[in-house]
């Protein structure tokens with residue numbers, strides 16, 4: 001089990017990988033709740049299948065209602081097309097089992113995610129502890 | 131003619147009259163904070179109605195409530211196109227009040243960020259329910275490929291809303307319209323400077339064509 005540590009501990013980030021199958025079973029608001037609960041806990045949430053545009057729009061809306069000074073600044077969200085991810089990047093290899101060309105989406109706390117895309121090897125190290 | 135047919139006839143005449151006076155289309159002005167949405171909305175409103183829509187500022191999140199200007203009549207080639215313009219708060223996925231503390235007191239910065247978050251939520255809501263078309267404004271001196279822009283354009287496309295991309299701030303030296311055209315080749319991009327009033331003829335032509 002990876003340990004969830006405080007925000008200022010750069011190498012103690014926990015990552016939740018959510019499969020497309022699991023997402024398929026959830027209603028829109030359940031997905032959004034799951035994502036934001038994870039992010040509130042300082043986790044980085046990776047969605048194998050991404051979100052629909054409508055879900056993204058609701059995610060932005062709900063995120064806004066939860067922003068609170070000194071506590072939660074919102075989210076950073078990055079989407080990688082599966083096809084290109086599959087070839088090169090680490091995220092693609094992580095999720096390499098999927099044949100679909102849906103997008104891969106990474107969501108994290110705004111004040112933490114910088115670390116995420118600056119250093120892919122960090123994710124690799126973290127995920128291998130899973 | 132039987133009574134029923136007559137009745138049907140008169141009902142259809144009434145409904146025809148009701149719907150022929152088409153409601154003006156509501157055009158939402160969307161885009162990231164500071165792109166120049168309010169400057170554009172003000173210019174359109176001033177050019178065709180004489181008054182302004184809202185305050186402009188170099189500090190992001192100046193607009194924190196969607197603001198509507200109704201019945202803006204734009205004349206093109208002898209024809210009049212009537213639209214409502216809705217200036218919306220710049221969309222983002224994060225707001226940190228500490229970004230404003232250089233410009234104002236901590237209390238004001240916290241208030242600004244609270245209002246900004248409410249405004250963005252409201253803007254998203256308008257996009258799902260209340261607009262018939264979108265003008266997506268980008269600062270052409272900035273990189274257009276951001277998560278927010280890609281997401282927003284995707285959301286707009288998924289709702290099948292007609293959209294025009296406005297490459298604003300072409301008066302700036304670092305401006306690149308091509309960068310925007312390359313980022314969103316599926317949509318028409320119109321270059322302009324809302325502040326200087328450059329290329330407004332093409333702006334109004336395209337508004338009339340797309341949303342008329």
Ligand SMILES: Nc1nc2c(ncn2[C@@H]2O[C@H](COP(=O)(O)OP(=O)(O)OP(=O)(O)O)[C@@H](O)[C@H]2O)c(=O)[nH]1
Nearest residue numbers: 164165166167168169186187191192193220324325
């Ligand atoms: N150089 C230049 N500056 C512009 C132009 N249009 C707007 N600006 C400036 O950009 C800044 C932001 O303009 P606003 O119209 O307030 O931007 P906005 O998109 O409404 O911003 P929010 O309401 O905060 O989302 C202001 O300082 C404007 O004067 C332009 O065409 N050229």
Ligand SMILES: [Mg+2]
Nearest residue numbers: 167168192193
């Ligand atoms: Mg504004």
